[in-house]
Structure formats: C-alpha cells, structure tokens
Amino acid sequence: MTETTANFLAQVATIAPAAYSRESCASILQGHTYVAAGDLERFESQYGALLVRLSARRSTGPSHIHRSLRYLFRTGAGSSPPVITGFDERRALVEIYHLLGSAYFSRQWILPDFVLSSHIVLRCSSIDLAWDTLCDAIGAMVTFGSFGELGSPHGETVLVANMLRQQYRQSRLSFIETILAVQSCDLQASDPRDHVYALTALSNSPPKVPLPDYSMSPVHVFASVCRTVNSCLGSPITLALAGLAKEDSNAPLPSWVPNFGVYQQRLLLGHPVSNFSTSAVPQKSLPDATSDDNDDETLDEDDGLDATPKDEDRLKCSGYVVDTIKAVQSYLPPRRICDQYDMTGDNLFEFVRWYEYACSTETPRVRYGSDALLLRFTEVIQARGCNHIWESDQPVPPMQTISLARAFFAYLDNPQMLRTNALRVFVAACLPSHDRRFGLTVRDRFCLIPANTTPGDLVWVIQGLKVPIVLRKAGAFYRNVGECYVEGIMFGEAEGTDEDITIV
Structure with missing residues (x-):
C-alpha cells in the first residue's frame, strides 16, 4: 500500500468520530456497522452529500470523497481537513481491496493476534498506519456505501476483529459473545476444531469454557461448545445458529449443532439484543440425553438414519407446536x-x-x-x-x-x-x-423461513428462545431446520402446552 493511500485512509477515518459513538460496538452480535437507525434522519441533512457521493460508482472531476469530507467538516465540525492534491481515489480503493482480499485475512488465527495485541500498525512504504485508523476508515466507507463496487471479501471480518478488540480491552468479551460474533467471519482453518479453540484465548469467561482437546472429533467438540453456550444462556440458542445442512455439505453434525467451520451468511434473528420474545418462559434445564432415555426410539429409514442416535448427538428441550408450514416460496441469496x-x-x-x-x-x-x-x-x-x-x-x-x-x-x-x-x-x-425463503403457514401467517424448509414442517416455540424454530418430524425425534420469523407470534402471542422433545 502506498503512502498516498495510507494518508487517504487516515483522512477518511476522521468521519468515524463525527458519525458514531464507540459505545455502539456493543451491538456486534447483530452485525452492526455503526450508525443507529434513529440517527439516520439527524445525519441525513448533515451527511446528505456524503451518502450520495461515497456510493457513486464513478468519480468525475475532483475527488468525491475528499469533497464530501470538506462538506462534512464545514457543516459538522466547523473546519475542513487538509486535502491531498493530485490524488487518484480509484487507485486507492483498488489497493484497499487487494489488501483486504489477501489470503492473510482469511486465516482463523489472525483473530487472537488482532484482539490481544497491545499495539498494531500497518507498514505502508515510509509511513505507519495504526490498526484502529484502518478499521475506522473501512467502517466509515462500508457504512456509507463506498465499498459497493469493490465488494471486498474480508471487510466484515476486519470490522468484527476490531470490535472484538474494543470489547476485549474493556474486559466485556465473553466466550459466548465471541462465538456468535465470529460466526459472521469468513475464516479458514487447517482443522475444523481450530475454529473453536482459536476463540478460547479471546474470552474472559470462567474456566468452564471447553479447553483444547484434539483427541475429540470435530463433531464432539462442536457439540461440547453448544452445550456450554446453551447452558450459560439458559436457552438453546444453537438451534437458531444451526439447521439442516445444505446438500453440498458433508459435515456429519446433528441438526442442533452449527458448523463453526462455515460462517453465517444471514442475520441471526434470535441475537441477544433483539426485541423478540416468542417464549416468555425460560428453559428450566438443558440436560444431556442419557443412555437410559429413548432407548426404544428410532428414526425412520426415510430420514437417512436407521439407528438410535448416540447420546451426545441429542438435545432435549421443551416447547409446543404453534403452526405448520403450508407453502414455501423462492430462495433469496445472501x-x-x-x-x-x-x-x-x-x-x-x-x-x-x-x-x-x-x-x-x-x-x-x-x-x-x-x-x-x-x-x-x-x-x-x-x-x-x-x-x-x-x-x-x-x-x-x-x-x-x-x-x-x-x-x-x-x-x-x-x-x-x-x-x-x-x-x-x-x-x-x-x-x-436474505439467505431465507418467504412462506405461508396453515393459519395464514406470513413467515421468513430457512432455505431447507418444506411444506409440512412444524413451527415450534421453544422455552427460553426468542424466536420460533422450524422442526421436522423424524420418527420419534425431531430435526432442526432453523430459526424463523412468523407474524403474530414473535412477541409471546402464541399459547400451548409444553412437551419434552429430543432433537437430533
């Protein structure tokens, strides 16, 4: 990266303090970029030119970004930042794209390096650029749409890493928060278990967090992590994270265990700060399935499993059926x-x-x-x-x-x-x-449902879970299809008689 591009990033980063507060980083779990919706009208008149010019596909004449910055500071801060003359804005954006698109930003083990290091700088020719400055610039550009044409593959990963870093330095980063946040990162690892173990060093959680044990298979590791997360939250939130694997997936995971080696491409409806409250009753307990339970229960051969699932592959929870999927419409990509x-x-x-x-x-x-x-x-x-x-x-x-x-x-x-x-x-x-389908239930409710939903699947309200879950009957058990949004039941309107079920 050239010195001119580094100076450009440093200047764009000055948008960040004016446009949002660092306290907003607490919203990491819901994929926050920075600006709250309630602030948009207040910012619209002040940043109107910025919103339009930064999202323009082509730059003509003087640099739109620098011109917008001058407008921003004149109307907001009351002064104008210095302007770099003879500057090629397009070249700078291409350099930023190549930087974020490098293989380095796809590695799982960069997260501990970024989060735990006390001071990080990016060496650019004869100038050093602070990591926080780089992230502030990328955050401002993504917020106002200037990455729309470039489509950097790891821009979100960099932002998540920086927000995790801010949370960690404030000693408010838990293992559960880390797990949920990193599910939105497109990161690779040499071993599937690395996706979980790379996160243990980032957590300020008590020792009950699972410690590295490579003698366990990835399936057992993921299941162990899910039980820890569910137990700590008192809610089977992994049902919202997980679902039936796509056809091209070979991961032999239970339907209630998410594949931590694959990042989430959709917004988590049941994130911890959502306003949904489908179930107002907390899950009393999330016991592990014991060997003496359901010994005579088997899955139908049509479901692809011809034997009783192992104990560690089961999740017991309580809830009730509220509706049935009647029709499923086309799929909207991520x-x-x-x-x-x-x-x-x-x-x-x-x-x-x-x-x-x-x-x-x-x-x-x-x-x-x-x-x-x-x-x-x-x-x-x-x-x-x-x-x-x-x-x-x-x-x-x-x-x-x-x-x-x-x-x-x-x-x-x-x-x-x-x-x-x-x-x-x-x-x-x-x-x-996005990454969901539109559907209709038997009771004529519109809904957003997982991609693998089929007519006849059941909509369940699970104790302690903020959103309803689509489950599919599989013999004496159920298989988790994924979380959903169903109108008319998202705020505790539905009622039913609880029953204990086992999800495999």
Missing part, C-alpha cells in the same frame, strides 16, 4: 455487507415474486394488494422487532411504511426512478430476508 445500500441486481425481484404470492392469498383480491396486506408483508421481510441498525427505536406510522414499500415496488417497475436515501435504507432493512 447479501454482502458492502451491498447494504445497493439497489441493483436481480435478487431484488425476489421481493416482487414474494409479494405477488402474498397478494394471491388475499380475499377479496385487490389490485397491487391492500394497504393492510402490504404492511404485513413489509413487516415480515424486514423482520420488524429484530432491532437491526435500520430499525427505528420509535414506532413508525403505518402509512409511512406503506408509502416506502409502494415506492420500492415502483422503483423495481421503473429503475430510472431516483434512488433516494429513504429507499436505500428500506432495502438495507430487508437484510433478514
């Missing part, structure tokens, strides 16, 4: 962090297909759907209550939501429409829909 405000690409038309199906369920039929239907649909695709960064902490008038949704579909019908900041935020708020 979205990269750098594409949060991107309004191009064919993936957005999946929302059109979903909405057309939703309209077909309305009686009597209303052209373009009634306002009530559109409001229901919008709240589902944005997982209202998930408490992601684009969700306002204040009640939003229904007509405002409906108006934005109508404008969004009008834009898809006519891409030449002006892409306003409000529309960009609307698209960004649909993040929970």
